[in-house]
Structure formats: C-alpha cells, structure tokens
Amino acid sequence: MKPPPFQYHDPKTVAEAVSLLGSLDNAKLLAGGQSLMPMLNMRFVLPDHVIDLNRVEGLSGIKEAGGVLEIGAMTRQRDIEFSDLVKTKCPLLHQAIMQIGHRQTRNRGTIGGSLCHLDPAAELPSVAAAHDATIVVAGPNGQREIKFANFPVAFMTPSIELNEMVTAIRFPLWSANHKAAFVEFSRRHGDFAIVSAAVLLEQDGGGKISRASVTIGGVAVAPVRATAVEQAITGQVASVDLFRTACESCRTIEALADVHASADYRQHLAAVLSRRALERATGLGSQAAVH
Amino acid sequence: MEEQRTIAVTVNGKKHSNEVPVRLTLADYLRTVLKLTGTHLGCEHGVCGACTILLDGQSARSCLMLAVQADGHEIMTVEGIAPSADKLHPLQEAFRDNHGLQCGFCTPGMLTTLIEFLRDNPDPTEQEVRIAISGNLCRCTGYQGIVNAALDAAKRMKSAPA
Numbered sequence: 001m002k003p004p005p006f007q008y009h010d011p012k013t014v015a016e017a018v019s020l021l022g023s024l025d026n027a028k029l030l031a032g033g034q035s036l037m038p039m040l041n042m043r044f045v046l047p048d049h050v051i052d053l054n055r056v057e058g059l060s061g062i063k064e065a066g067g068v069l070e071i072g073a074m075t076r077q078r079d080i081e082f083s084d085l086v087k088t089k090c091p092l093l094h095q096a097i098m099q100i101g102h103r104q105t106r107n108r109g110t111i112g113g114s115l116c117h118l119d120p121a122a123e124l125p126s127v128a129a130a131h132d133a134t135i136v137v138a139g140p141n142g143q144r145e146i147k148f149a150n151f152p153v154a155f156m157t158p159s160i161e162l163n164e165m166v167t168a169i170r171f172p173l174w175s176a177n178h179k180a181a182f183v184e185f186s187r188r189h190g191d192f193a194i195v196s197a198a199v200l201l202e203q204d205g206g207g208k209i210s211r212a213s214v215t216i217g218g219v220a221v222a223p224v225r226a227t228a229v230e231q232a233i234t235g236q237v238a239s240v241d242l243f244r245t246a247c248e249s250c251r252t253i254e255a256l257a258d259v260h261a262s263a264d265y266r267q268h269l270a271a272v273l274s275r276r277a278l279e280r281a282t283g284l285g286s287q288a289a290v291h
Numbered sequence: 292m293e294e295q296r297t298i299a300v301t302v303n304g305k306k307h308s309n310e311v312p313v314r315l316t317l318a319d320y321l322r323t324v325l326k327l328t329g330t331h332l333g334c335e336h337g338v339c340g341a342c343t344i345l346l347d348g349q350s351a352r353s354c355l356m357l358a359v360q361a362d363g364h365e366i367m368t369v370e371g372i373a374p375s376a377d378k379l380h381p382l383q384e385a386f387r388d389n390h391g392l393q394c395g396f397c398t399p400g401m402l403t404t405l406i407e408f409l410r411d412n413p414d415p416t417e418q419e420v421r422i423a424i425s426g427n428l429c430r431c432t433g434y435q436g437i438v439n440a441a442l443d444a445a446k447r448m449k450s451a452p453a
Contacts, residue, residue: 001314002335007294008313008359037355038336041316050313054360078349102426104340104404107349108356189425 003040010052014138014167017056022140022163024049029165031074031113034105059112059167064089069171070136073112081106089173092130092180092198096123099182102190112166118156118222120256121192123182125152126217129225130198131171139164152222174211178202181281183273184217187260193218194261195269199277207237214278216270219255226250229274238282247275298362302327303371311358318342320358321368329369329399333428340427343400344368350407369399372406381447382406382440391440393431400427405441415445 009024011017021027027049030036039045053059059074062083069090071080080086081097100106100114100123114124115135128135128148135146137160146159153159160166174180184196196217202210212234214226232246250270255263279285294313299306302325309324318335321327321344333339335354342353345367372380382405385391392398401424408415408423415423420441421434429437 001312001319002316002354003314003357005293005314008296008357010359033355033357033360034337034352037316037357040314041336041354052357052360102340103408103423104343104350104352104426105337105355107346108351189422 002043003037004043004046006047006050008050008052010055012055012057014056014059014165017051017053017165018138018140018163020049020051021165024051027051029053029116031116032076032109033113034101034109035113035117035119053165060110062086064173067173069093069173071111071169071171073115073166073168074110075112077101077106077109077111077114078103080111090131090171090180092182092200093127093171095180095182096127096198099123099184099186099193099196100190105190111169115151115169116158116160116166118152118158119192120155120221121194121196121218123184123193123196123217126196126198126215126223127182128169128171129217129223130200130213130215131174132213133172134170135160135166136168136170137164138167143167145170149225155221174200175202178211179281181277183277183280185269185273195219195266195273197270197273197277198223199274199281201238201278201281203238203282209233209236209238214274216250216253216274219253219266219270221256224253226253226270226274233278238278238284240279240285243275243278243284247271247278250274296359296362298359300358300361300363301365303367313357313359315358316354317344317356317358317361317366318353320361321353321366324358327368327370331396331399333396338428339397340400340404340424341397343403343427345403345407348407348410350404367403367406369402372402380406381451382409382444385440385444385447386437389440389443390432390436392436397427397429397431401429401437405444409441409445409448413445413449415442417442 028047030052060072087094133148179201181199184193198215200213212230214229217223228249229246251267255266257263297310299308331341333341337355344353
C-alpha cells in the first residue's frame with residue numbers, strides 16, 4: 001500500500017471535525033485529496049490521523065449576499081467552474097478555475113483545500129489576493145475571519161491554528177461591468193503556473209481606470225499584489241503604452257528561483273503576463289494566446 | 292493493528308461489501324480486492340490519468356481516493372463501458388478503428404475520461420478533445436489516433452447512442 005498507516009476519521013459536522021482537531025496529535029485534514037493524497041502516496045507526509053471532510057454537512061455551496069460571493073470550503077472546483085453566478089459575478093475566479101489541473105482533478109479538488117495547501121504556484125490563492133477575500137475559519141472558540149492578505153505566513157503555511165479549519169471564503173464583488181483577466185505561463189496545459197497574473201479593473205465612461213487590482217502568482221511564496229502597477233494605471237486612460245510602461249515595475253518584485261525558472265525569468269514573466277492580462281481585460285493589444 | 296472498515300460500493304452496477312484497510316486507495320481496492328485490473332496504475336500520484344474511474348458519473352483519479360471514501364457511492368471502471376461481453380461501446384470501436392491505442396496502458400483512463408466528456412459535450416471540437424484528455428498521458432500514439440477516435444466516437448454515438 002502506498003499511503004503510510006493512519007487512523008481514519010470521517011466527522012459529519014464542523015463541530016465534530018474541530019473537536020477531533022483539538023484532541024488528536026499529528027492530524028491532517030483531507031479535503032479533495034488532489035494534493036494530500038499524492039503526498040501520502042509518496043510518503044512526504046506521515047500523519048497519525050486523517051480527518052476526512054468529505055462527509056461534513058454544510059461546507060459546500062455558492063451564494064451571493066450584500067455584494068459578497070461566499071463559497072463553502074468543500075465546494076468542488078468543478079461546481080465553481082459550472083456556476084453561472086461565478087461566471088457572471090466573479091469572472092476572474094471562473095477564468096482561473098479553467099486553468100487548474102484537469103477535469104478529473106477539478107471534479108474532486110476543493111477551493112478550501114487549495115487555499116490551505118497554499119502552493120505558491122496555485123491559481124486560487126491569486127484570485128483570493130486579487131479580490132481581497134476573507135477566509136472564514138472555525139475553531140474551538142467559534143468562528144473568526146482572516147483577511148487573505150494576512151492568510152499566508154510562510155511557504156505553504158496559512159495563518160490558521162492546528163485546532164482550526166477553513167469553512168468558507170468570501171469574495172467582495174466588484175461592480176457589475178468590471179473587467180477581469182487571469183493569464184498564466186506553464187509548460188503544459190493543466191500544470192501549475194510558473195508565473196500567473198490576475199487583473200481586475202473598473203473604468204469610467206471615457207475609458208479612464210477608476211479602480212485596479214493586479215496580482216502576480218508564482219513569483220514568491222504567496223501571491224504578490226503589484227501595487228506599483230495598480231497606482232500607475234489608476235486615474236489613467238487605458239492604453240497599450242500605459243500598460244507596457246506600468247508593468248515594467250514587476251521586474252523589481254523579489255522572485256523565487258527553483259528548478260522550473262530563475263528569479264530573473266520569473267520577473268520577466270511577471271512584467272509580460274501582467275501587461276497581457278491588462279490588455280486582455282480591456283480588449284487592447286494583440287492579446288496573444290497564452291495559457 | 293491496522294485500522295479496517297467495512298465499505299459498500301456499487302461497481303459497474305454490481306454491489307460489493309468488503310472489509311478494507313483505511314489507507315487502501317480506491318485504485319488498489321478495485322485491482323487487488325475486486326480483481327478488476329482494467330484500471331491501470333501508472334504514477335500513483337495523480338499525474339498520468341491511467342487510473343481514471345467515474346465516481347457517481349464524474350471522472351476522478353482512483354489513486355487519489357481512499358477506498359473508504361467510496362463507501363455508499365457508485366463507481367464505473369473500464370470494465371463497465373461495454374454493453375455486453377461480446378459487444379463493444381461505440382467509443383471502444385472508434386479507438387480500435389482509429390489506432391487509438393498501441394500498448395493499451397493509458398486506454399482505460401482515456402476511455403473513462405472520454406465517456407464523461409462526450410456525455411457532457413456530444414459535439415466537441417478537436418481542441419476541446421485535446422483539453423479533455425490533457426490529464427491523461429500516452430507514450431505510444433502521439434495522441435493523434437486518440438483524438439481522431441474521440442471525434443469519430445462522437446459521430447457514432449450521435450447516430451447510434453449506446
């Protein structure tokens with residue numbers, strides 16, 4: 001058998017899951033299993049207890065209230081992909097989902113699982129950063145909320161305690177006619193991105209940008225908001241030249257180097273992909289095909 | 292002592308009940324307990340797609356699920372695709388006629404993936420087929436025969452639904 005020995009728990013309620021987390025040592029939560037299961041099969045992780053969240057009631061669903069889209073932590077990526085609500089109200093999330101893995105992995109993978117796994121190259125943390133999402137967490141003392149900006153604390157480490165679990169993600173929605181684009185560079189379709197760019201824009205009637213959010217994924221341990229780009233384009237009329245000049249600042253983002261790409265190359269991709277994302281969102285430029 | 296659980300799973304329409312170690316993957320359950328060795332194991336960490344099965348009609352990698360997680364669910368494996376022992380499914384016929392397989396290792400995963408895909412998208416473009424099978428690795432065919440088979444199968448299934 002590939003996975004190491006562990007005790008298996010399948011709680012039916014959040015309260016039960018939280019109580020198990022509080023009483024068991026060296027426990028891992030199993031969500032969609034598309035990251036934890038490979039790590040178990042390769043024995044990169046050796047938990048004494050696996051707490052399976054797949055039979056917990058009330059953790060999945062997509063709803064909108066008061067300008068906020070709330071998605072349950074165990075909502076499958078597939079259900080987000082096919083949600084009309086997501087497609088119309090939160091197009092950035094829809095575009096990002098289409099670039100995650102493959103049909104077989106999106107059928108199982110969950111939004112909460114991806115955010116807690118917090119792979120630096122993953123798409124969903126970038127969307128959460130772009131939208132200034134709020135992470136809803138349940139623990140022994142009830143519920144608390146964490147701004148996504150404070151959620152990543154280190155490499156693949158979210159700021160939740162060992163006795164806490166994520167129950168939902170709240171995305172504050174942008175205006176009905178906002179523009180969005182998610183572009184990434186990866187070696188093959190469905191691979192993790194080497195670098196990705198997520199863009200949200202609001203424009204006034206004359207094409208002037210009134211609000212901008214630009215997020216770069218894959219360059220650092222967590223998604224980085226390119227605030228210099230956001231500031232440079234806000235208040236300006238969208239144009240290819242404006243985007244080209246503004247995105248040059250991405251070349252100074254502190255970048256990781258690993259077997260997939262050097263830091264220099266990641267900075268180059270950050271500048272190119274942020275420009276392409278802005279062009280795609282506004283319908284400007286060549287909009288060269290990127291995956 | 293290794294923790295065991297009794298699970299009840301419907302596989303290809305047949306009900307099974309077995310006591311299994313909780314750490315047994317669904318793929319190993321199908322292959323070693325039920326002896327349904329049509330489901331192939333390539334990488335065993337969710338990359339190659341050979342172990343793809345349908346869980347309640349949706350494709351999933353059976354190496355990335357525990358057998359205990361399938362308790363109460365319905366599974367379809369490659370053995371459940373053909374309508375009878377002496378008749379192939381139109382998708383299987385299209386694979387045979389278009390050189391959609393050579394060594395056959397990836398074929399179970401290709402077929403299960405395409406069963407779901409062609410059900411949801413009965414009239415696909417070539418590009419859509421290529422994206423649909425992007426999670427299934429084939430080292431023999433260069434994919435061209437598989438893509439042709441999928442497009443041919445779509446035509447056959449429209450004229451004579453299985």
